[in-house]
Amino acid sequence: MGLILRFLFGILSFIVALIAIGIGYSKLDNVYRQKIFASILNKVSDPNDSAMMDLRCNQLLQHSNVKGHVLEIGTGTGINFPCLHNNTNIKSYTGIEPNVNMHQYFYNLIKQWNIPYEIRLLSNSATDMHEIESNSIDTIIMTFVLCSVPDPLPEKILLEAHRILKPDRNFIFFEHVVANSKTKPFTYRFQKIIEPLWKIINDGCQFKPITNYFDAMKNVYSQVQYEHSVMPVPVFFIKDAIKGKLVK
Ligand SMILES: C[S@@+](CC[C@H](N)C(=O)[O-])C[C@H]1O[C@@H](n2cnc3c(N)ncnc32)[C@H](O)[C@@H]1O
Incomplete structure (x- = not known):
């Protein structure tokens, strides 16, 4: 009994400490x-995490999937580059990353390779990619971005991506999604309880029905495809994800 009480007290203290950190952080x-x-993301984006790199490099960013003039939305610290640096199908790479604190980590990571194609990193939001000409991009990449984009901006990003993509070309993505409330009610409820704190710690990231944004593009793109996927992470409430592509 004493052990159980101590355990419960420990959990409670941990939750209170997290809330205190969250409130303090939100005041910054x-x-x-x-x-x-940016500093936290740099620590958790580990190029040696074989399960996550397998997901990125072998399930989404295979060399045959990523070609020509490539644009990545929300590059973060450049963690997709271990999959891209030696892809000889790529002619140029443009990254869109509005958090300029990520840029130093990005350049620091990629300097280890002698990358043969042109790389540029822009600091605007993907809701307005006016520097990029219409119909000029062969492949768009996006991983784990839309959860941190407040509504209704994800729709603007998908429409802007449609503008810059060449006809018949692919926009490939991997995104976190909210758990299904019917098949995983406990996880769903837990996500909703923890969401206010999660949002503060993770730069606005929320547990959202991201598939709705892609479904809304069925009248815009010629194809909208996605499938559910499980993230190889030890944290039960961030396991739900989708992998898919939009074809212009
Ligand atoms: C959770 S991080 C994911 C980073 C990286 N793509 C990855 O797979 O680890 C989300 C990234 O999306 C970026 N982001 C947020 N809003 C954005 C927007 N409107 N346009 C482009 N990127 C955005 C953030 O700055 C952050 O770097």
Whole structure:
């Protein structure tokens, strides 16, 4: 009994500490928060995490899937580059990353390779990619981005992506999604309880029905395809994901 009480007290203290950290963190100004998020993301984006790199490189970013003039939305620290640096199908790479604190980590990561194609990194939001000409991109990549984009901006990003993509070309993505409330009610409820704190710690990331954004593109893109996938992570409430593609 004593052991159970101590365990429950430990859990309670942990939750209170997390909430305190979250509230303190939310009080920091936006610039500082983005800086801290970039530093955290750099620590957790591990190129040696074989399960996650297998998901990125072998399930989504195979060389045959990524070709020509490539654009990545929300590059973060450049963690997809281990899959891209030696892809001889790529002619150029443009990254879109509005959190400029990520840029140093990005350049630091990619400097280890002698990458043969042109690379540029822009700091605007993917809701407005005016520097990119219409019908000029062969492949768009996006991994784990839309959860941190507030509504209704994901729709703007998908429409802007449609503008810059060449006809018949692919926009490939891997995204976190909210758990299904019917098949995984416990996980769904847990996500909803933890969401306010999760949002603060993870730069606005929420547990959202991301598939709705892609379904809404059925009248815009010629094909909308996705399938559910399970993230190889030890944390039960961030396991739900989707993998798919939009074809212009
Ligand atoms: C969770 S991180 C994922 C980073 C990386 N793609 C990965 O797979 O690890 C989400 C990224 O999306 C970026 N982001 C948020 N809003 C964005 C927007 N409107 N346009 C482009 N990128 C955005 C964030 O700055 C952050 O780097």
